Amino acid sequence: MGRSTNSSSSSIDSSNHPSLSCASSLQTKKDLSTDLRLGLNISTSSEIDNFSNNSREQSSDWPPLKPLLRSTLAEKGSNRQRTSYFVKVYMEGVPIGRKLDLFAHNDYDGLVRTLGQMFRTTILCPDIDGVLSDNDHVLTYEDKEGDWMMVGDVPWEMFLTTVKRLKITRADKC
Amino acid sequence: MAYSFPEEVLEHVFSFIHSDKDRNAVSLVCKSWYEIERWCRRRIFVGNCYAVSPRIVIRRFPEVRSVSLKGKPHFADFNLVPEGWGGYVYPWISAMAEAYPWLEELRLKRMVVTDEALELISRSFKNFSALVLSSCEGFTTDGLAAIAANCRNLKELDLRECDVDDRSGNWLSHFPESCTSLVSLSFSCLEGEVSFSALERLVSRCTNLRALRLNHSVPLDKLPNLLRRAPQLVDLGMGAYTAELRPELYSRLGNAFAGCKGLKSLSGFWDVVPSYLPATYSVCAGITFLNLSYATIQSPDLIKLIRQCRNLQRLWVLDYIEDSGLNALAASCKDLEELRVFPSDPFGQEANVSLTEQGLVSVSEGCPKLQSVLYFCRQMTNAALFTIARNRPNMTRFRLCIIEPRTPDYLTLQPLDAGFGAIVEHCKDLRRLSLSGLLTDLVFEYIGTHAQKLEMLSVAFAGESDLGLHHVLSGCKSLRKLEIRDCPFGDKALFVNASKLETMRSLWMSSCSVSFGACKLLGQKMPRLNVEVIDERAPPDLRPESEPIERLYVYRTIAGPRLDMPGFVWTMGDEKSATEFS
Numbered sequence: 001m002g003r004s005t006n007s008s009s010s011s012i013d014s015s016n017h018p019s020l021s022c023a024s025s026l027q028t029k030k031d032l033s034t035d036l037r038l039g040l041n042i043s044t045s046s047e048i049d050n051f052s053n054n055s056r057e058q059s060s061d062w063p064p065l066k067p068l069l070r071s072t073l074a075e076k077g078s079n080r081q082r083t084s085y086f087v088k089v090y091m092e093g094v095p096i097g098r099k100l101d102l103f104a105h106n107d108y109d110g111l112v113r114t115l116g117q118m119f120r121t122t123i124l125c126p127d128i129d130g131v132l133s134d135n136d137h138v139l140t141y142e143d144k145e146g147d148w149m150m151v152g153d154v155p156w157e158m159f160l161t162t163v164k165r166l167k168i169t170r171a172d173k174c
Numbered sequence: 175m176a177y178s179f180p181e182e183v184l185e186h187v188f189s190f191i192h193s194d195k196d197r198n199a200v201s202l203v204c205k206s207w208y209e210i211e212r213w214c215r216r217r218i219f220v221g222n223c224y225a226v227s228p229r230i231v232i233r234r235f236p237e238v239r240s241v242s243l244k245g246k247p248h249f250a251d252f253n254l255v256p257e258g259w260g261g262y263v264y265p266w267i268s269a270m271a272e273a274y275p276w277l278e279e280l281r282l283k284r285m286v287v288t289d290e291a292l293e294l295i296s297r298s299f300k301n302f303s304a305l306v307l308s309s310c311e312g313f314t315t316d317g318l319a320a321i322a323a324n325c326r327n328l329k330e331l332d333l334r335e336c337d338v339d340d341r342s343g344n345w346l347s348h349f350p351e352s353c354t355s356l357v358s359l360s361f362s363c364l365e366g367e368v369s370f371s372a373l374e375r376l377v378s379r380c381t382n383l384r385a386l387r388l389n390h391s392v393p394l395d396k397l398p399n400l401l402r403r404a405p406q407l408v409d410l411g412m413g414a415y416t417a418e419l420r421p422e423l424y425s426r427l428g429n430a431f432a433g434c435k436g437l438k439s440l441s442g443f444w445d446v447v448p449s450y451l452p453a454t455y456s457v458c459a460g461i462t463f464l465n466l467s468y469a470t471i472q473s474p475d476l477i478k479l480i481r482q483c484r485n486l487q488r489l490w491v492l493d494y495i496e497d498s499g500l501n502a503l504a505a506s507c508k509d510l511e512e513l514r515v516f517p518s519d520p521f522g523q524e525a526n527v528s529l530t531e532q533g534l535v536s537v538s539e540g541c542p543k544l545q546s547v548l549y550f551c552r553q554m555t556n557a558a559l560f561t562i563a564r565n566r567p568n569m570t571r572f573r574l575c576i577i578e579p580r581t582p583d584y585l586t587l588q589p590l591d592a593g594f595g596a597i598v599e600h601c602k603d604l605r606r607l608s609l610s611g612l613l614t615d616l617v618f619e620y621i622g623t624h625a626q627k628l629e630m631l632s633v634a635f636a637g638e639s640d641l642g643l644h645h646v647l648s649g650c651k652s653l654r655k656l657e658i659r660d661c662p663f664g665d666k667a668l669f670v671n672a673s674k675l676e677t678m679r680s681l682w683m684s685s686c687s688v689s690f691g692a693c694k695l696l697g698q699k700m701p702r703l704n705v706e707v708i709d710e711r712a713p714p715d716l717r718p719e720s721e722p723i724e725r726l727y728v729y730r731t732i733a734g735p736r737l738d739m740p741g742f743v744w745t746m747g748d749e750k751s752a753t754e755f756s
Contacts, residue, residue: 061253063520063550063577064634066309068335068363072468073520088339096286096312098257117710120741 060084060101089166091119091137102163107156115139119168137168184210194219213237220244221679223261223285224704227733228269239278240304241270245285247682247727248632249657251309254684254725256710258740261285263310264294265738271298279304279330286310292317296324303355304330311337315366319345328353332360332385340366347372356380360387362411362442367391378403387411390444395423401430410434412442415469419449427453441465448475458482462509466491467516473499473527481506487543488512493529493550500533504540512546513537517577520550531558538565546571553584554611559593563600572597573608579635579660582612589613595620598628605652608632618642622649630655640667647671657682664722665692672700680729688726691719696728697746704731705746706739714744 065073074084084104088097098118105111112123123139139151143162151159151166179187188211191197201211217240220226231238245261263285270277277299287310295302302325315338321331322345346368349356356376361368368391377383383404392400392413401407417423427450431437437457446469461483466476473496480486480499486507493515495503503510515533519526531554538544538561545568554576563569583590590611598604598621605627609617613636621628622645629652637643643663646656648671656678664687668675675681690707697705707714708725735745 062579062634063517063575064252064632065516065520066251066335067253067337069467069516070520073516073518096258096288 060086060104085160087163087165089115089118089168091121091168092170097165100166102160108152108159111151112139115166115168121168123168138171140167140169141165142167178206181206181210185214188214192217216240217279218242222729222731223263223266224733224736225679225729225731228266230732232269232273236273237276238274239276240281241266241274241277241279242281242283243285244283247657247680248284248655249659249682249684250284254659254682256708256740256742259708259743260736260738260740262738263287264291267291267294267298275299276301278302279306281306281308282310283308284310286312287317288312289314289317289320293320296320299325301327303327304332304358306330306332306334307336308332308334309336314339314341315343315345315364316341319343319348322346322348322353323350326353327355329355329382330358331356332358332387333363334360336363338364340364342366344369344372346376349376351375351379354379354381357382358385358409359383360385360411362387362389364389365391370396374399374403381406383407385409385439387441388413390414390442393417394427394450398423398426398430401434405433406436407434408436409439409463410437410441411465412440412444414445415443415450416445416447417450419447424450424453428456432456435460437461439463439465443469446471448472451475451479454479455482459484461485462487464489464491467514470494470518477502483507485509490514490516492516492518493527494518495533496528497530497533497536498528500529501536501540504536508541509543510537510541511543512571513541513544514548515550516548517550520577525552531555534558535561535565538562543568545569548573548575548608550575550577552577553581554590554593555583555585556588556590556593556596557583557585559590560596563593563596567600567602569597569601570603571606572601572604573606573632574610575608576610579610580612581610589616591617591620595624598624603627606630609636610634614638615642615645618645622646625649626651628652631657633658633661635660637661637663640664643667644670647674653677654679656680658684658686660685662687664688668692668696672696675700675703675728676730678730680727682725682727684725686726687722689720690714690717690723693723693726693746694719697748699747701747702730702732703728704735707744707746708742709744710742 084101086099086101089100090097100114100118102111105114116123121137123137140148141151141163142148142165144164148167154162184207188200191200197211197215201208212234213236215235216238218231218235218238219242220231221244223243223245243263243266245263246255246259249255261284263282271294275298278301280295287307292313295305305321321328349372353376370392373392377386377400384407386400386404386407387409388411390413394413394415394417397412431454434457438460440454440461440463443466448471458479459482462485464483464486467490470492472494476491476495476499480489480503484506487509488511489503489507491514495515515529529551531551534547534549534551535558544566547569554574582588583593591614594609594613594617598607604625607621607625607628607630609632615638618637618641621631628650631646631650631653640663642661643658644667646653647667663683668688669692693705693707697703706727707723708727709723711724714723735748739745
């Protein structure tokens with residue numbers, strides 16, 4: 001999904017974050033003793049940086065908008081590039097496809113890595129790995145004309161403008 | 175009992191009882207009432223398809239005619255549930271194909287529906303009459319073609335916000351010429367074209383058609399013909415509402431609308447060109463639901479349209495309406511019950527329109543029946559929330575989304591705890607609440623104390639500690655669904671309130687501070703809950719137990735752990751983990 005993972009050990013020092021410092025002073029005023037000794041630590045989400053102004057563009061899950069409205073608005077965004085582009089990925093033998101945000105990746109390497117994790121297999125991309133090692137599957141895509149091509153045959157940016165869906169097939173079939 | 179009514183009498187009495195709650199109560203009176211009731215229950219609603227199995231449902235209720243099922247948790251709508259999580263309908267269809275040959279209606283929400291499932295439906299139920307798919311995915315137009323072709327008495331085919339693979343094959347043309355039974359046809363979420371001639375013929379011969387929602391591939395110049403063939407329409411979803419300005423088209427459109435004297439609901443409006451809007455004015459006085467979510471038109475045009483709709487009860491609109499438009503709404507539409515305002519530029523950093531908290535305050539003042547609100551905005555104050563709460567104690571659904579997370583009251587820079595506190599204190603019938611803005615644990619204390627009728631709570635980027643979660647779980651008596659993302663809530667509140675989770679449908683927590691160890695313990699302690707750890711990074715048992723997991727989904731179930739989980743979902747506490755743990 002392209003989100004950075006949460007590292008629980010870091011926390012934001014509330015004294016240097018303007019909005020949080022009000023919050024913590026409010027807290028000390030109220031009576032924290034309940035009949036419950038929870039022994040709590042105050043920790044705050046370290047995800048706060050993900051939603052600062054510049055990086056919110058990457059988020060595909062905030063603000064909470066349903067997919068149809070979200071994609072319609074993203075397309076209409078004035079002077080704004082689309083923030084995400086989801087394509088369906090099918091693996092041979094698995095009837096249900098999965099969706100993948102291509103814009104969350106910068107190059108074929110990233111794409112192949114993500115797919116490898118999603119489908120728990122090794123994917124060979126001919127232009128990147130010249131060597132035929134113990135690979136299980138290869139990656140193909142359907143372009144705007146409806147033709148199926150090997151992924152990696154055109155520069156990444158061009159690929160993004162023409163790809164409609166992806167398919168992972170067994171290497172020995174190619 | 176010394177005497178009792180004969181079964182037939184009881185059954186006759188029960189036939190007047192429709193609500194699930196009442197039927198459930200009836201079944202608890204005594205064993206013989208339980209038996210009689212279960213044989214005559216015709217409709218069932220399963221709010222979580224994994225809470226029960228098809229086998230269990232069929233065993234208890236053998237004569238069902240109408241089934242509603244919900245699959246994925248609500249946050250799946252916002253891409254928070256990874257693809258492949260589950261919610262497959264096929265096992266249900268397969269079981270019902272044998273057990274319920276007289277099934278008539280199927281309503282599915284957030285489920286994975288395949289073409290095979292649709293084909294099986296179309297072949298298995300001779301009296302099948304209604305298929306409603308909301309936010310479903312996994313099927314193509316081939317599956318729709320099977321439904322169209324094989325369901326002889328189809329009355330309702332509704333696709334709402336579904337993700338459908340369009341295989342050109344003209345599914346609509348598969349409705350046989352003999353099909354005249356359609357009452358509702360809705361395919362606004364489909365991307366591809368449909369055959370216009372097939373559509374026109376279908377609309378012509380289905381004289382009972384009351385609802386027709388087209389997709390944006392149907393151009394405006396086809397609309398007059400369709401409307402003339404269906405003057406009895408009550409609910410119309412237009413296709414693209416755009417064309418070059420042609421007086422002849424405009425007048426045909428105007429006449430066609432004028433012929434539809436029963437129209438109550440208008441939606442669609444894609445790419446709307448304002449000049450064509452007055453063509454709808456002749457029906458506006460009767461309109462009760464107006465969905466302008468896709469209409470990128472500016473406030474002055476919106477105001478003109480809304481002023482025509484004096485009987486409006488529900489309005490969905492983009493924030494282009496601005497405060498000025500909401501003032502006009504408050505002045506014109508005194509029957510308004512529901513308002514949804516969506517953001518036109520959700521990813522922008524600054525406001526692109528003049529829509530503030532004032533607009534919502536205005537509507538809360540001017541519309542005495544307002545009870546349901548969904549409002550996206552960029553600024554809010556506690557004072558505004560106080561005013562809204564005092565104006566509208568009849569509010570039942572209140573969802574506020576301040577677009578930038580953790581935004582404080584912009585005048586005082588304080589958290590919005592007090593404002594939301596006022597909402598829950600004054601609106602005693604509040605059933606649904608979504609929070610946003612800067613919020614401490616205090617708001618949860620207010621919610622736990624006052625929100626006694628609250629059934630569903632959505633929380634994002636809020637709170638400071640486990641105390642917040644604890645307040646909600648220990649306080650809200652009627653809570654059924656709790657969904658949380660990006661809050662510093664963790665293990666302790668869950669442990670202390672574990673038994674509360676059995677009284678709820680489900681709990682979702684993502685990007686919080688719940689540790690893998692805690693999930694394992696919870697799963698072990700609570701055998702009637704499925705504690706699902708959803709983590710795409712790697713198997714959580716390869717990492718320290720204290721490390722937080724990505725997502726937690728806990729739900730009560732009588733079906734045990736499910737067997738269809740993908741590689742990134744683990745159910746805690748089933749036999750395998752138990753032996754590892756001991």
